[in-house]
Amino acid sequence: MHNKFLLATLIIVFPVLGFGQLLQAKNNFTHADTLRGSDNAQRNWWNVLHYSISVNPDFETKTIQGKVTIQYAVVKPVTTMQIDLQQPLEVDSIVQHKRILYFTRTNNVIFIKNTIPHRMGFHDSITVYYHGRPREAVRPPWDGGWIWKKDSLNRPWMSVACQGLGASVWYPCKDYQEDEPDNGATLTIIAPDTLMAVGNGRLIFTGNTSFNKKIYTWQVVNPINNYDIIPYIGKYVNKRDTLLGAKGLLTLQYWVLDYDSSIAWQQFKQVKPMLRAFEYWFGPYPFYEDGYQLVQAPHLGMEHQSAVAYGNHFKNGYLGRDLSGTGWGLRWDFIIVHESGHEWFGNNITTKDVADMWVHEGFTNYSETLFTEYYYGKEAGTDYNVGSRKNILNDKPIIGPYGVNKEGSSDMYYKGSALIHSIRHSVHNDVLFRKILHGLNKVFYHQTVTSAQIENYINQHAGFNYQYVFDQYLRTTQIPVLEYQMDSVNHSIRCRWSNCLPTFNLPLSLWNPPGEHIKIYPTTNWKTISIQKNQTDLFRSALVERLYYVKTKLLH
Known part of the structure; x- marks a missing residue:
């Protein structure tokens, strides 16, 4: 790395960022970069x-x-x-x-x-x-x-x-x-x-x-x-097991240093629950023919296909810490969940250019939210997702320059996850959302793709074209602001998006436990929307910012 002090700071403050070796500032590219990064x-x-x-x-x-x-x-x-x-x-x-x-x-x-x-x-x-x-x-x-x-x-x-x-x-x-x-x-x-x-x-x-x-x-x-x-x-030393999964019998193998075997076999009991959760959300494990292995490694971890590297010291969380700060991340082993999530996004679906690596890291980061939700409930998953947003830098766009082997911002992890979380709640149909995740892994099975292909697939199957939403979160650093005014007399809300692309148009689905629900379609132009009297409470800033990666501004 060109700046070792910066690297050390990143590891301390944002330890999950970049298990690869690309996180370094580089604005001028050479012919060698083109030879390395282009077809x-x-x-x-x-x-x-x-x-x-x-x-x-x-x-x-x-x-x-x-x-x-x-x-x-x-x-x-x-x-x-x-x-x-x-x-x-x-x-x-x-x-x-x-x-x-x-x-x-x-x-x-x-x-x-x-x-x-x-x-x-x-x-x-x-x-x-x-x-x-x-x-x-x-x-x-x-x-x-x-x-x-x-x-x-x-x-x-x-x-x-x-x-x-x-x-x-x-x-x-x-x-x-x-x-x-x-x-x-x-x-x-x-x-x-x-x-x-x-x-x-x-x-x-x-x-x-x-x-x-x-x-x-x-x-x-x-x-x-x-x-x-x-x-x-x-x-x-080795331990073998099997899982009756979505495509039949999946062989499991665990490899650890001999003196760690007792603690390892106990910690690795989390593998089967992880696989069940991810097969539910993403579809069948993509490599039944090659099996699944978890291998103790002399480093923290990496998504090595069918032989996932594990170095989390047999602790829950990330080396014993919860990266979300909510407590939910201490219920499970971060490396087992995150690195195995890459079997679907990163290994099954691989981007052609590392500039589009958010497809690997954003979806895999969101797999942590989905795993938490699968075992502890939807509110727990959302707690984890919202808590993780404190790690977003908004320093540069998520998508990097093409053809020179250079990724974009490390925000591909947490902001990529927040983007998926926002689109999911905008769709407000978890059956459809899960169908989209399955569809991605089926349509692009064992393929290399571009971000545009993933974006287009979601746009075509989500019931709304989210292209301007993708452009906002992947290609700018602005956090959109929902400006709104409440008119309790006429039962209406006046709203618009600001601090965003002029085309930004994220639809907002809002609901509460009693079952009240409304869906609005703000744009960057002021719009007045009629609402029911009992829907006023849905426009609380805390609720909007919990479901979507946006800011809110109530105008009086």
Whole structure:
């Protein structure tokens, strides 16, 4: 990070912000940023079908040796091929059909100019051999790289955290979020035979080597984000379980350090209730074929698909704290809930460009509200959501610049959640709202998307076009203000939106426990609306601001 003091402040004040490594100020972009963040001519002619990764780490020297076979399909006329591998890792050779390919390198980008030309639709592969001392993560997961730690018994404990920084920090790949391997990946880890190596999906092979090492090969059959493919190496023990879920029997596996097993098995009892709640709200767990794993990690946590990283010290809340300040966040383990919520938003539905990462983080942050509501009631969920808003900065727009591997504001978490909460209550139909969440995960199942696609889907199915609402919350920093006057004599309200885009038009549904309900459609122009005498109490500022992320101003 360019500003370590700012980073430390963010971690203390807003600890949930950014489990990836992109939260740094950057206004001027270079050609290297474009190469990293765009679907350029060296990338868009080939589609990744499968990664076969093999890595052999050496704990003492903090080095790795590896090879990656990239299977791909030709989708456009062949040009130079771009492969990403971050320095100081070095490429030893690149091979295709036993032929060594010529390549050049510019910083973190390798250009291959003599791949075998094929007609469109043809499938082929290349194998990259590499080695070196990868960038080491100093404060994972807030900064990225390979993690070389020791457990409390002084035994090696290794992993990787690389969201944002990119998977190319430890293996060569097309490090571009839009192109996930259609047919999944295999990860072969060569580890000391005194340790266990865990990867994504299912263990399909174990074997011994000389030099007191053991081989573990893990496989995922579903598309997967590059940064989700992660090795975990430590003195792990395992517990297996199953859940009868929406698509049948889901296998569950928990991996923890041996001395933490007793406390871990107790804490991980929260996994099944979490999965039941999320299958209710979002639809079936998206990766039944690969199973669900929760893996103790040498950092706080990350949404690694089918092998979720867990480092919350077996405490409820966020390291024992409630980020909402309401008390509800201490009823459940933040990392189990939040990082698993990403299996639906972030892993099942993945944004093509990190500029649209609010789709990952806003919906997953809202999953915390929905989990709380599922077990403790709707008012409890709303309490949690409203309490979390104190973390909103409104420093810059949520959506970032496209094509340069740069996200927008960290408000993608809490403000993204507040946006979804506002639209939900505007719709005032939880059956429809839940149907929309299911529909998103069904229509965009295992796909990469744009924010516009998600916005359009909601607009088409919510019974109202919320485009100007999305524009307000995603693309500006203003908090809309509802200005209103009450006329008790004529039983009317005069109102308008201010401090917002001129087109902002969020409809407000307001109700109370006795069953009074009204829906109004304010715009930025003054509008007089007739109301019933018993509906006056619905226009309390506290009620409006509880249901919607807005401010109110009562005029006299």
